[in-house]
Amino acid sequence: MKKKITFLGIETSCDETAAAVIRENERGAAEILSNVVSSQISEHKKFGGVVPELAARAHLENIDYIIKTALAESKISLDEIDGVAATAGPGLIVCLTIGLNIGKSIAAFANKPLIGVNHLEGHALSPGLETKIEFPYLLLLISGGHTQFLIVKDVNQYEQLGTTIDDALGEAFDKTAKMLGLGYPGGPNVEKFSKLGDKKFFKLPEPIINKSGCNLSFAGLKTAVLRESKKIKGDNQMKYNLAASFQNTINSILYKKTKIAIEMFKKKTQIENVKLVVAGGVAANKTIRENLTKLSDEMKCRTIYPDVKFCSDNAAMIAWAGIKRYKKRLLDKINIEAKSRWPLDESAPYMKGPGLKL
Numbered sequence: 001m002k003k004k005i006t007f008l009g010i011e012t013s014c015d016e017t018a019a020a021v022i023r024e025n026e027r028g029a030a031e032i033l034s035n036v037v038s039s040q041i042s043e044h045k046k047f048g049g050v051v052p053e054l055a056a057r058a059h060l061e062n063i064d065y066i067i068k069t070a071l072a073e074s075k076i077s078l079d080e081i082d083g084v085a086a087t088a089g090p091g092l093i094v095c096l097t098i099g100l101n102i103g104k105s106i107a108a109f110a111n112k113p114l115i116g117v118n119h120l121e122g123h124a125l126s127p128g129l130e131t132k133i134e135f136p137y138l139l140l141l142i143s144g145g146h147t148q149f150l151i152v153k154d155v156n157q158y159e160q161l162g163t164t165i166d167d168a169l170g171e172a173f174d175k176t177a178k179m180l181g182l183g184y185p186g187g188p189n190v191e192k193f194s195k196l197g198d199k200k201f202f203k204l205p206e207p208i209i210n211k212s213g214c215n216l217s218f219a220g221l222k223t224a225v226l227r228e229s230k231k232i233k234g235d236n237q238m239k240y241n242l243a244a245s246f247q248n249t250i251n252s253i254l255y256k257k258t259k260i261a262i263e264m265f266k267k268k269t270q271i272e273n274v275k276l277v278v279a280g281g282v283a284a285n286k287t288i289r290e291n292l293t294k295l296s297d298e299m300k301c302r303t304i305y306p307d308v309k310f311c312s313d314n315a316a317m318i319a320w321a322g323i324k325r326y327k328k329r330l331l332d333k334i335n336i337e338a339k340s341r342w343p344l345d346e347s348a349p350y351m352k353g354p355g356l357k358l
């Protein structure tokens, strides 16, 4: 019988300390032997966002326990794993270094290969944990730090079609929640309170909607939310209306830009039966799922969403990316360094900052 590959994954790129033990099953998807995530929400709540030094300290305090728990729950000993995958970037350097260094130590101690995983590749391949998906597919990656359309051609092979030129989508949700005093974490709270509001109440802008292909922009929308939020003061119903209008505008932007991305994907790949994968923390949003499924149905595409527990940061997706890279012999040396910036498509133009031409 063919040996099933098993990996320990470690994730500390932002505010979740996570470890998981994942094994490839005979159907080419994953058996989740353990998936442990410790969220630092309570630590950062009072600051309304992630404070890097606090995050790093919390990782240091928890990581040992989280890895031990993941190994114990999996009932697998270090001897039985095939390798260690730890997130090496992009993210907060002070946080990444903690998980990566522990990963290096475990790999060296257990004499196993080490893979430094790109966190974005973890999100990109995450739907494969549940179902085998053939390459290529179109990926909309929407998280706290990134918003991108990519063609996923294979493991380690990505072509960027579009990206945000300013804020990431998760960041726009988090800032909106902060401006409206809806608490932290922002995204889930905006979704929750939007249900109580009138989504047509405020007319908000859709920046660069008719230009720059499937590139996106949210800064102007954020400024408009700030302007309106100052007018409504303590009126709760108006707050909910603004949250709902913001979310509705996001859905309108995503609908139009994803439509463009699907056309671009078809043209570049000559494939008509498009598979659209929506991954990353914001992909947990139900209204976004419904909106993109509607578009996808209209365009005769198939949408694939990872389970909500694999949308937000987790180590299962890191171990899974590790397994996929291991099978292609994409191993790393023990001196691999953490990187704060690490695009999946290194050849894509950098789309932020002054002088940007759209």
Ligand code: KG4
Pocket (backbone or CB within 6 Å): 014, 142, 143, 144, 145, 146, 169, 170, 171, 173, 174, 185, 186, 187, 188, 191, 280, 281, 282, 283, 284, 285, 286, 311, 312, 313
């Ligand atoms: O992928 P993720 O866990 O971390 C990063 O890699 O950044 O994404 C976190 C982001 C946060 O901005 C959070 O507010 C957002 O995902 N998020 C949501 C929802 N759940 C999480 N945004 C909108 N609606 C949600 N239900």
Ligand code: ZN
Pocket (backbone or CB within 6 Å): 119, 123, 143, 144, 280, 281, 312, 313
């Ligand atoms: Zn993430």
